[in-house]
Amino acid sequence: MSGLYQLKRKLQRKLPKSMQNRFQEMIYVLLYRFSPARKQNFFNSGYAPANAFCRETPPFSNEPLQATLYDHLLECLSDACENAPDRLLDIGSGLGGGVRLGAVRFPCAQVVGVEVNATAVRVARSRLQDVPTASFEQGDARALPFPDAGFDAIFSVGAASYIGLDEYYREAARLLKPGGTMVFSAGYTDARLENHRRKNESLAKKNGLVLHTFEDITPHVFAAIGEDVPRRKALIDRVPRPFRGYALNWADMPGTMRYQEYEDGRRLDYFVVCTKPKSAKGSNAM
Numbered sequence: 001m002s003g004l005y006q007l008k009r010k011l012q013r014k015l016p017k018s019m020q021n022r023f024q025e026m027i028y029v030l031l032y033r034f035s036p037a038r039k040q041n042f043f044n045s046g047y048a049p050a051n052a053f054c055r056e057t058p059p060f061s062n063e064p065l066q067a068t069l070y071d072h073l074l075e076c077l078s079d080a081c082e083n084a085p086d087r088l089l090d091i092g093s094g095l096g097g098g099v100r101l102g103a104v105r106f107p108c109a110q111v112v113g114v115e116v117n118a119t120a121v122r123v124a125r126s127r128l129q130d131v132p133t134a135s136f137e138q139g140d141a142r143a144l145p146f147p148d149a150g151f152d153a154i155f156s157v158g159a160a161s162y163i164g165l166d167e168y169y170r171e172a173a174r175l176l177k178p179g180g181t182m183v184f185s186a187g188y189t190d191a192r193l194e195n196h197r198r199k200n201e202s203l204a205k206k207n208g209l210v211l212h213t214f215e216d217i218t219p220h221v222f223a224a225i226g227e228d229v230p231r232r233k234a235l236i237d238r239v240p241r242p243f244r245g246y247a248l249n250w251a252d253m254p255g256t257m258r259y260q261e262y263e264d265g266r267r268l269d270y271f272v273v274c275t276k277p278k279s280a281k282g283s284n285a286m
Ligand SMILES: C[S@@+](CC[C@H](N)C(=O)[O-])C[C@H]1O[C@@H](n2cnc3c(N)ncnc32)[C@H](O)[C@@H]1O
Pocket: 025, 028, 041, 042, 043, 044, 091, 092, 093, 094, 095, 097, 098, 114, 115, 116, 117, 120, 139, 140, 141, 142, 156, 157, 158, 159, 162, 163
């Protein structure tokens, strides 16, 4: 593990949980401002195998595995929606790749991205000028700048783990219209699948949602990391030397702690689909 990365972990562990999340948000500021990853459309682990649409359609074909993770969620969202959604929200929209894909998959809908990182919002806005149905707002997913029940569908890739599940559910449930659908992916270390299934069931119920799907996608995510090594290596080779070890860890490259966690079966990635019943009170379907 690089010295810089070790120092970051040591510092981060000393902070209380809420401060750890803020610390992580600051790391994202540096990432989106200075790292070669700022030129990408996505910043997630990916899902293998990449589907044909994401492999063949620019700009998704530059990061087909990352686009496929979004596309998989959007397909599940579409299956779970009773009617085609008019307004969708991507929570933790990063550099805007997911909003672009959402606009392609739901061409008649408005797609809004919300992101805590101001740099990412600025980049996404300028890149998606060619998509009139897309827009971006800066905001913290723990207290989002939108009125209640403003969205038919909410999707999110890789952000809920940073936001915190309790806060993520509370805000997503508040923003969903009755009859709306929410889908997200998240990843954790040393977490048991069954515990997380129960936690998600309980949070869905507490927030008036019905949990329809809870799916372990760890093998797909780990396969994507393996397949993506050459692309990640090319990016990391452009990182200035003192930060290269740090970037290797951040990119979950072979030989890093995160990669080892996957090899040891200590890592868990999953996705969840929930709906908000049309009537006031939800019950749990699982
Ligand atoms: C793993 S990245 C995923 C980015 C994007 N969803 C993608 O897949 O390309 C997680 C994102 O969540 C954002 N994020 C973290 N905490 C957040 C918060 N409290 N509110 C909004 N966004 C947040 C980060 O800034 C980052 O862009």
